[in-house]
Amino acid sequence: MNTYVTGNTIKQLREARGLTQTELAERIGVSSKTISKWETAKGLPDISLLQPLAQELGISVIELMNGEPIQNKNISANMLRGRFYVCPLCGNAVHSLGNAVVSCCGITLPPLEAEQTDDDHAITVETVEDEHFITVHHPMTKQHFISFVAFVTADRIQMVKLYPEGNAETRLQLRGIGQIYFYCNRHGLFRHKR
Ligand SMILES: [Fe+2]
Numbered sequence: 001m002n003t004y005v006t007g008n009t010i011k012q013l014r015e016a017r018g019l020t021q022t023e024l025a026e027r028i029g030v031s032s033k034t035i036s037k038w039e040t041a042k043g044l045p046d047i048s049l050l051q052p053l054a055q056e057l058g059i060s061v062i063e064l065m066n067g068e069p070i071q072n073k074n075i076s077a078n079m080l081r082g083r084f085y086v087c088p089l090c091g092n093a094v095h096s097l098g099n100a101v102v103s104c105c106g107i108t109l110p111p112l113e114a115e116q117t118d119d120d121h122a123i124t125v126e127t128v129e130d131e132h133f134i135t136v137h138h139p140m141t142k143q144h145f146i147s148f149v150a151f152v153t154a155d156r157i158q159m160v161k162l163y164p165e166g167n168a169e170t171r172l173q174l175r176g177i178g179q180i181y182f183y184c185n186r187h188g189l190f191r192h193k194r
Contacts, residue, residue, distance in 0.1 A: 005050065007039040009067045013057040014039075028052040078154050083111035084181065084189055086147070093148050093183065095157055114181060114191035121184055123192045125174070136168040136182050144186050153178035 014024050014035075021039070022032040028049060037043035045053055054064040063069050085094040087104035094102050094109070102109045117123055126133040136146050145164040150157055153176040160170040172180075180192040 003065065003067070004044060005053075005064050006067060007041045009064065010035070010045075010053070010057070011039040013059060013064075017057060019056070024056060027056045079152050079157055080154055080179065082152065082157070084114075084150075084183070085109040085111060086183055086189075091147055091185070093159070093161075095150070095152075095159065112183075112189040114189040115187075117190050117192050121182075121187060121190045123180065123182070123190075125180070125192075127174075130173065132172050132174045134170050134172055134180065138168045138184065140164050140166065140168050144184070147183050147185055149180065149182045151178050151180050 014021070019027075020032075021035040025032040025035045029052075030049070034043065038045055050061050050064065054061045057064065059069065079097065081098070083096050083099065085096065085100075085102040085104075086092070087107065087109060089105040089107065092104045094104075096102065096111075099111065120138070122137045124135045124137070126135070134149055136149065138146050140146065140162075142164045146162050146168040148159055148161050149170050149172070150159040151172045151174055155176075158172055160172065162168060162170065168182075174180075181189060182192075183189050
């Protein structure tokens with residue numbers, strides 16, 4: 001969160017609740033002049049007032065600081081629209097259902113954009129009964145390797161960690177319509193549509 005509560009937000013919410021400056025002031029124990037100052041950007045409410053202020057304005061503190069009501073979009077989130085984040089220092093990998101601020105080792109990680117597989121990052125899927133053997137045709141050295149393979153469908157994700165000492169292959173259960181992702185530590189995230 002980069003902002004503190006703004007005067008505009010207070011004013012809009014106060015008016016939407018049908019409260020005068022004096023009424024709101026009385027409810028949270030400040031003067032109407034103080035409210036007026038906040039609303040005209042000549043002062044900011046002390047942090048100890050955020051909770052009572054949010055309560056009187058019928059909103060959560062987070063929403064008050066954000067300046068707008070937050071809808072829980074995860075109710076209808078689809079994992080296919082999820083994002084991968086990878087830490088370039090420690091290799092930590094995170095999958096999020098929606099946009100998130102993810103930081104690791106002190107770095108804020110950008111959501112990764114997946115590229116289509118290419119000649120240097122090709123994949124084969126071999127099906128034996130109900131198992132699927134995934135091979136990424138890629139070197140596995142300590143300097144340059146595939147660090148994970150994942151299969152993402154609308155409602156689930158399977159993620160397999162790979163190690164430079166091992167082979168760039170794994171087994172997945174490819175049930176449903178989804179996409180195979182894998183991550184190369186040098187070239188980034190790749191996607192293979194099934
Ligand atoms: Fe690579």
